[in-house]
Amino acid sequence: xxxLLVLCGAxxxxxxxxxxxxxxxxxxxSVFPWGTFTVNVxxxxxxxxxxxxxxxxHLLLGTGLCGAxxxxxxxxxxxxxLAETGARLQAALNVAVSVAAGLAAAFAGAALARM
Numbered sequence: 001x002x003x004l005l006v007l008c009g010a011x012x013x014x015x016x017x018x019x020x021x022x023x024x025x026x027x028x029x030s031v032f033p034w035g036t037f038t039v040n041v042x043x044x045x046x047x048x049x050x051x052x053x054x055x056x057x058h059l060l061l062g063t064g065l066c067g068a069x070x071x072x073x074x075x076x077x078x079x080x081x082l083a084e085t086g087a088r089l090q091a092a093l094n095v096a097v098s099v100a101a102g103l104a105a106a107f108a109g110a111a112l113a114r115m
Contacts, residue, residue, distance in 0.1 A: 002059050009064015017069045031087050033078040036071060037098055043070030044102040048109020 020042075021035030028034045043066040050062050075098060082091035 005056060005059040006064040006067070009060045009062075009066075010068040011064075013065040013068030016065075017071065020069075031082060031085070032090050033075070033082075033094060036074050036078055037094070037101070040070045040072075040075060040098060041101045041105045045105040045109040048106040048111075049113050051110045051113050053113075 017039050020039050023035075024038045025033070025035035046066050046069075047062055050058055053061070075094070079091050079094050082088070082094060
């Protein structure tokens with residue numbers, strides 16, 4: 001039954017990731033990967049909110065939804081592409097801002113969950 005919870009969450013998370021990425025990125029005329037940044041920070045916030053949740057919610061929303069919504073591999077690939085194309089400052093900013101914003105979102109989510 002646990003695998004079904006993960007599957008259901010992922011069925012929502014994967015298309016949500018794609019649609020959010022495209023919607024956000026289309027609004028920015030920049031080489032910075034705003035779409036990936038947005039889904040990763042949103043996923044960190046949701047995982048922070050889940051700190052006190054039941055195991056079933058962790059499987060559905062944490063592993064399933066956030067696992068499909070967020071993406072470390074795309075973050076890494078886009079950072080590499082920025083560096084390879086000479087946008088080294090944007091690559092460094094992508095790493096620094098993504099990590100800082102992700103941690104801030106996770107802490108904010110956890111604080112909200114405790115309220």
